[in-house]
Amino acid sequence: MLQEFAARHHVNFSENRLRGYAPAWNQPAFQLGFVSLLADQGLTMISGEDAASFLHGQISNDVERLPQNVVRRAAYCTAKGRMLASFLYWKTEQGIMLQMARDLQASTQKRLQMFVLRAKANLTDCNEQYVSIALGGTHAAGAVQKWFPDLPAEGEQRSNDAGTLIRQDGVHGLLRLIWICPVALADQAWTHLSAQLAVCNSSDWYLSHILAGIPYIQAATQEKFVPQMINFELVGGVNFKKGCYPGQEIVARSQYLGKLKRRMALGQAAAAGLVAGMDVYHEAHPEQACGTIVNAENADESSSLILFESTLADQEAGVLRVGSPDGPVISLMPLPYPIVDVTRD
DSSP states (O other): OHHHHHHHHTOEEETTEEEOSOOOTTSHHHHHOEEEEOTTEEEEEEESTTHHHHHHTTSSSOOTTOOTTBOEEEEEEOTTSOEEEEEEEEEOSSSEEEEEEHHHHHHHHHHHHHTTTTSSOEEEEOTTTEEEEEEESTTHHHHTTTTOSSOOOTTBEEEETTEEEEEOOOBTTBOEEEEEEEHHHHHHHHHHHHHHSEEOOHHHHHHHHHHTTOOOOOGGGTTSOOGGGGTTTTTTOOOTTSOOOTTHHHHHHHHHTTOOOEEEEEEEESOSOOOTTOEEEETTOTTSOOEEEEEEEEEETTEEEEEEEEEHHHHHSSOEEESSTTSOBEEEEOOSSOOOOTTOO
């Protein structure tokens, strides 16, 4: 389906990413209005009368009390609290939709299916039914108005016959939306949007995601992090008041016993081609890596923006490098949210 879509609309895909355009994330045209595709994100629907209660017992956030129009994040963890995947999830008329990195979707869906047991819940791969369109900027609301007259608030969604429109966390005032568009409507939608908004690479969307300080788990970082290590509770991905789920005891203990010595930071490095899972080193102890890249994207031909996890002590003083002890220096940038304990007022 993806290659046929690409051929019809004369766009280029590689590794499920839209590519071939000049970087736009820091250009005025991006602020005015952009559109791209997120074919590297996968969709799984959980349906059936026990869908909410089943999923509630598997992930780090509340599902049973999820309002109809709200979109939430959640972690799916091992028994040791390590993240196997990260989701966006929301309700539709058919059930609960999960969006996650496509390179994890098949294994994650299979693992969830193992725990359904007697619950009346069905898991369905929806990648052939929908196209995930990323768009934003000043003109984006007008571009989708014919399908979604009322724009959702941040962290909310609107669903109708045209699919689901999700409003993501903004950064520097930038409106960011994801449209989960039915395949039958995708050609019409893309033709309309690409005529009104600047078409950009998928990486431009992920650069805005990095600037928003929003991490997501990929195959390269599976089982590397407890949620708090990548600030996942700070971006709404953990509910400390809900019931049990795999890894819940470890996640709660890390929070309440004050052992949060590792955190995620935002940075820029003078090197292109950095990828998730690469090591981070500190000049004071170069013999051993002190951290890991969570997400990375090329900012231009010679630099990258990264989210990386390391000890707070290493972030506070000294020089950090990526890839090797003598690799490119990481210049720290401020996150758009404070590092706080969300369990305390």
